Amino acid sequence: MPILTKPLRQPTRVIAPLLLLLAAWAAVAGFGLVDPIVLPAPWSVLHAVSGMVRDRIVGDIALTLGRVLGALAIAGAVGIPVGLYLGYRQRWYQMVEGPLHALRSIPASALFPLFLIIVGVGETSIVALAAYPSLLVILVNTVTGATLANKRRLYQAKLFELSSFETITDIVFYEALPNIFDGVRTAASYSMVLVIAVEMFVGLGERGLGRAIYEYQATYRIPEAYAAVIVAGAIGILLNLVVNTLQNRMLRWLPNVHE
């Protein structure tokens, strides 16, 4: 079994360190070692949750999660097929490789002002900005996977006189799948980081988890700010878990999975 599912099988290994961390936090706060403005006690963070629910935090979470998933969906829907084709027809990839890597080295957050000019403030620009680096990372990983496809197995495409489309859907896709998942996993955290960051700076009137964190911090509701940050972290873990579950299911056939 891949290492990623192990934590689920042995919950104590995951929970024990977390409890230890929580205990350390409680001790630091309980003994008053740190100013509560900098680090509020765990119980005041927990207490803050009821107030956050009144502030419609659930809606914010849903909104942020929706944006992240939207960005990922766009990135996957474009990145996977295009990546498979470019990896299969490597001549095309050689043509776009240079510009692609140039684009990849520009931090996506630095492009935000440009995105605002091009698509304006709003849902589209938030999702588009998160989709952009996710798309690039899925694309590059998919191309790598498709390029690494077993040449001897691709002989079968010639043998059965498969069309390019059949070759890609029947062979190249499966060959690239492990790399596609690597790309999707990285893209999931990129999307999460960017959506939260953009929400923080997009300005008044917008909502979302990032916006909530920003407003709590700006109004010195520090326990709430901490709670919101923890929620953001939890969403990240959850996303990773979903990707892993999907990966284990779809890559059941990989030889090393059974060793």
Added chain:
Amino acid sequence: MLTVLSTQRARAPAAGEHALRVRGVDFSYCTAASDSKALYSGFELDIEQGSVVALMGASGCGKSTLGKMMARIIKPTAGRIEWSPQFSRRADVVYMDQHPMNSIFPWQTVRGNLEYPLEKLGWSDLECHARVAYLASLFRLDGILDSLPAQISGGELQRLALARCLSWRPPLVILDEPFSALDRDVKTNIIHALHELATKDGMTVVLITHNVSDALAIGMRYVIIGDRPVRTMSDMEFKSPHPRERGTLDYDTMEKALIACIRDGLV
């Protein structure tokens, strides 16, 4: 060099009945000018339709390279590989890789792997089911039809790869070490299965192997290659009927001759 009882030099087959002809083939793995000699230089070989030819030689002598050139997987730098004009489809000539994982799709079940080629080559569902059932029993894959290749043993994998390569009755099959992962008992059965299919469907089989007893179990003609550039060290026929028993005079003489020839070809 060989004057042996029932073995005789293969006659030059009459024109027009060839499954395959290798004509003046050059091949070298080193593209840059280097110290190593060309692997193949002006190599020639004819393979008669319906024959079972064991292509033998020591490890690393270029057997697989020749097999891949015959199947048009790799291109010779010069010369021609001629297929019989009766082979109209690409799938009429199949090469089974010596690593069985390369000849199957690991993401499909054993059943899926057997069905895939037939579906792609336009077999009806009915024909396809019947063929899969037949192959599964012939190659002893009945119990594992719903398993994934990663879940089955190396021997089962090799049987699957072999069954898949033969599934659509290709008129010419080039099998690269197809029995290497099989244990003795199973091997006997599988060699029988291959013999049955080859005779029934009139297949031409090129069996690439360095294993003399595997070759003797099924072959009709023995082409031993060696040296560098590769040349035919010996080209013999062995017409003893099947199944062949070790210990008979014919068998033992043939075995000795083959082993000696392979040794002569060592570079």
